[in-house]
Amino acid sequence: AQSVTQLDSQVPVFEEAPVELRCNYSSSVSVYLFWYVQYPNQGLQLLLKYLSGSTLVKGINGFEAEFNKSQTSFHLRKPSVHISDTAEYFCAVIYSGGSNYKLTFGKGTLLTVNP
Amino acid sequence: KAGVTQTPRYLIKTRGQQVTLSCSPISGHRSVSWYQQTPGQGLQFLFEYFSETQRNKGNFPGRFSGRQFSNSRSEMNVSTLELGDSALYLCASSTSGVSTDTQYFGPGTRLTVL
Numbered sequence: 454a455q456s457v458t459q460l461d462s463q464v465p466v467f468e469e470a471p472v473e474l475r476c477n478y479s480s481s482v483s484v485y486l487f488w489y490v491q492y493p494n495q496g497l498q499l500l501l502k503y504l505s506g507s508t509l510v511k512g513i514n515g516f517e518a519e520f521n522k523s524q525t526s527f528h529l530r531k532p533s534v535h536i537s538d539t540a541e542y543f544c545a546v547i548y549s550g551g552s553n554y555k556l557t558f559g560k561g562t563l564l565t566v567n568p
Numbered sequence: 569k570a571g572v573t574q575t576p577r578y579l580i581k582t583r584g585q586q587v588t589l590s591c592s593p594i595s596g597h598r599s600v601s602w603y604q605q606t607p608g609q610g611l612q613f614l615f616e617y618f619s620e621t622q623r624n625k626g627n628f629p630g631r632f633s634g635r636q637f638s639n640s641r642s643e644m645n646v647s648t649l650e651l652g653d654s655a656l657y658l659c660a661s662s663t664s665g666v667s668t669d670t671q672y673f674g675p676g677t678r679l680t681v682l
Contacts, residue, residue: 485668496572496658496673504668543611547667554666555624556601558611 455479455548459559467567468536474529474562476544485547486527487556488518492540500542503527514538539566570594572661572674580680586647589677593640593661599623600642601666602634605656605676614657617642618665646679654681 460475478484485504489497501512508520518529527544544559573592581587593600602614613626617636636642640661646653656676662669 489673494675496675497660497671498673499670502668502670545611549667555613555616555626556603556666556671557613558603560610 455546455557457544457546457557457559459542459544459562461562462560463563463565465565465567466534469533471532472530472534472538472564474542474544474564476527476529476559478525478527478544478546479548480525483549485549486518486520487545487547488512488516488527488529489543489545489558490514490540491543491561497543500529534564534566536566536568538564540564572659572672574657574659574674574677576677577675578678578680580682581649582682583649583651585649586645587649587679589644589646589657589659589679591642591644591659591661591674593642593659594672597661597663597672598640599662599665599669600636600640601660601662601671602642602644603658603660604628605658606654611658614644616666623665649681651681653679655679 456479458477466472487502488500491497501510503510503520511517541561543561545556575590599618601616605611616624620636631647634644658676660671660673
């Protein structure tokens with residue numbers, strides 16, 4: 454079955470520290486990969502996406518992610534976090550082999566940035 | 569442009585009742601997808617509508633249904649509510665559908681079933 458695994462359910466960090474949120478997906482021929490952020494009482498907002506081309510993808514708010522096909526990973530990174538980055542982060546994948554596209558989400562990682 | 573709007577934002581129902589949730593997509597977007605978010609199961613895809621036709625469906629029972637109108641607004645209906653249907657229901661819109669298109673999410677409708 455197609456799946457997405459976010460290895461950490463919670464990640465606490467201090468302000469201005471670097472952070473990496475990990476995401477692995479089931480092996481497949483072709484995938485589209487996404488990271489979304491959800492602030493409290495809000496919907497999801499797209500941070501970045503990988504469709505093809507360069508494996509290093511830059512997104513909004515200083516986030517970036519690297520697609521690693523051999524390790525089937527798409528980890529999210531930020532070199533220096535702010536208090537305002539406190540939110541839940543979701544990795545999502547579309548397996549593009551068939552004709553029906555569905556967004557499959559990971560269970561989410563709660564990032565808490567402490568002063 | 570106005571974002572995706574969902575009404576109502578909060579809803580309390582009792583077991584056995586039915587409920588209808590509404591989603592108005594961003595102007596010009598023809599695709600609307602619905603998701604259920606719960607602490608236990610996370611975000612799960614319900615269905616996608618494009619130009620008034622259901623294009624894709626997740627693994628939910630037939631009690632969950634939806635429709636899309638000619639102005640692209642969409643409604644989701646859940647009949648015979650169960651306690652486990654308590655969740656945040658999110659809709660997302662995009663220009664041409666769930667693929668490489670960016671999905672824009674609404675704030676959600678929080679449904680509580682008592």
